[in-house]
Amino acid sequence: MYRPLSIFIGTRYTRAKRRNQFISFISMTSMIGMGLGVLAMIVVLSVMNGLQDEMRTRILGMIPHATLSSSEPLLDWPQLAQQALKNPQVLAAAPHTEIQGMLSRRGVMQPVLVSGVLPAAEEKVSILAEHMQRGSLAALKAGEFGILLGENTARRFGVQLGDKVSLIVPEATKGSVVITPRLQSFTVVGVFKVGADLDGSLALIHVADAAQLKHWPAGQVQSVRLTLEDLYQAPRVSAQIAAGLGQGFTATDWTKTQGSLFQAMQMEKTMIALLLLLIIAVAAFNIISTLIMVVADKRTDIAILRTLGMTPGQVMAIFMVQGSVIGLVGVLLGGVLGVVLAANLTPWVSALESLLGARIFSGDLYYISYLPSKLEITDVLLVCSAGLLLSFLATIFPAWRASRTAPAEAMRYE
Structure with a gap:
């Protein structure tokens, strides 16, 4: 050769x-x-x-890939979810309401992001049900003011299932610029652990209880949460869906909330x-x-x-x-x-x-x-x-x- x-x-x-x-x-x-x-x-x-x-x-399995919202609370969110599901990239949709608050128990306080969810729909858009340490997602029931805490939060407060914690949320009085705190007692019905910062910063309640905290009529939610097949397409897909819904609807995706991480x-x-x-x-x-x-x-x-x-x-x-x-x-x-x-x-x-x-x-x-x-x-x-x-x-x-x-x-x- x-x-x-x-x-x-x-x-x-x-x-x-x-x-x-x-x-x-x-x-x-x-x-x-x-x-x-x-x-x-x-x-x-x-x-x-x-x-x-x-x-x-773990993180993007817990937080929304994208959310659709309006300037006013959404009343007919199932119809909005059905329209979003027509996009082939959308795998599931669920109602979602966020509240910034402070958890308190026996003098110990901790800031927390409270997510109002519908248990039956949340199982389709979140990995939460797979990471429950105690209790279950289904234990959240409308009107009973149950709450799911992360493992780090539960350890910090030393709580078990059935214990009470207080949620303090800011509330603005109509016709006044003064913001006063509102105190609501919740019963711990579950503890989750996903192995991320969310274990110490996130709590979940029923979406109906979240509406009551915000003084909204029953059934109203803040936004519709979407889970996408390709999460890297979230900015484009969510913007496209929001544009198709008409004026007044906006889209937010995970790149704006967790992109820096x-x-x-x-x-x-x-x-x-x-x-x-x-x-x-x-x-x-x-x-x-x-x-x-x-x-x-x-x-x-x-x-x-x-x-x-x-x-x-x-x-x-x-x-x-x-x-x-x-x-x-x-x-x-x-x-x-x-x-x-x-x-x-x-x-x-x-x-x-x-x-x-x-x-x-x-x-x-x-x-x-x-x-x-x-x-x-x-x-x-x-x-x-x-x-x-x-x-x-x-x-x-x-x-x-x-x-x-x-x-x-x-x-x-x-």
């Missing part, structure tokens, strides 16, 4: 035993360093993807990737050191090849091939091991916890009790491409130095 001379000699240099064992050692450490850098980037990016996906599922997480992932890229850069510098020493060791061979008619470009290609092969082997090794480790990280960490008899990630300290990992092929391709590119760039200077070798000068003392 025909192979260009530069590729043949370059691969031959890579396989052949060198007289200088130190050069062989540096070459091997370059491969290992490149592999470790690629492996670390793939695993860490997979963990970051898993954390993002977990937080997205996920932007911060994406920035954190980018910065960690750039820092880990330095590991690959160090391995690339090792390739430069290896090739410089190889060029010094092969000066006689270079002189002979030049005497036989090899051009400087072909000499340069020899050492670029050799350095690229070192980088390629390291990238392939790190890529394969990184994919295997990232794909099995969660069960392996769980097995390690069982073996050690200790929890690395405690649910009492962290939002999640396990290490999530989500392998994305785009991340693998980007990391491997970055490793190959840096390896190739690392070969240019040593190869150029080799091509500048003068045959007569190299052979003078041979």
Whole structure:
């Protein structure tokens, strides 16, 4: 099979035993360093993807993907929900009312966002029913003033099912600019835990009780909550639905309420990737050191090849091939091991916890009790491409130095 001379000699240099064992050692450490850098980037990016996906599922599974509202409370919300469901992107719709208030019990106070929900419809748009620790979503009944609290809130107040808490909401008197607090007693009928900040900042009541707190007629709600098939289409889809409903209707989506959180997480992932890229850069510098020493060791061979008619470009290609092969082997090794480790990280960490008899990630300290990992092929391709590119760039200077070798000068003392 025909192979260009530069590729043949370059691969031959890579396989052949060198007289200088130190050069062989540096070459091997370059491969290992490149592999470790690629492996670390793939695993860490997979963990970051898993954390993002977990937080997205938990937070956006509790808050609305989008809401439709008007300047006045909505009375015929089922009709509005039916119109929204005509859009193929909308999976479910439910009534929703928000109230900013303060929970109080025995001198302990905590600000809270109270969501008025309809239990039967909320199960279709929220993951709340899957994360109930005690009680149930169905325990919210109109007129009974029951409340669901997050795990952190319930622990802070030291309450159990059946205990009472007071909700303080601001109330403006008609014809006056004075705002007075209104106190309403609620019975704890359930405790949920989704593993996010919402466990300490969100509470749920029946939508009919929320209307009573706002002095609205029975059946009126603040907005209609939508769950979408593709949550990243929420701004476009919600605006399109609101425009079709006519004047006076507005749309709000999750990017306006929680967008900054996920932007911060994406920035954190980018910065960690750039820092880990330095590991690959160090391995690339090792390739430069290896090739410089190889060029010094092969000066006689270079002189002979030049005497036989090899051009400087072909000499340069020899050492670029050799350095690229070192980088390629390291990238392939790190890529394969990184994919295997990232794909099995969660069960392996769980097995390690069982073996050690200790929890690395405690649910009492962290939002999640396990290490999530989500392998994305785009991340693998980007990391491997970055490793190959840096390896190739690392070969240019040593190869150029080799091509500048003068045959007569190299052979003078041979």
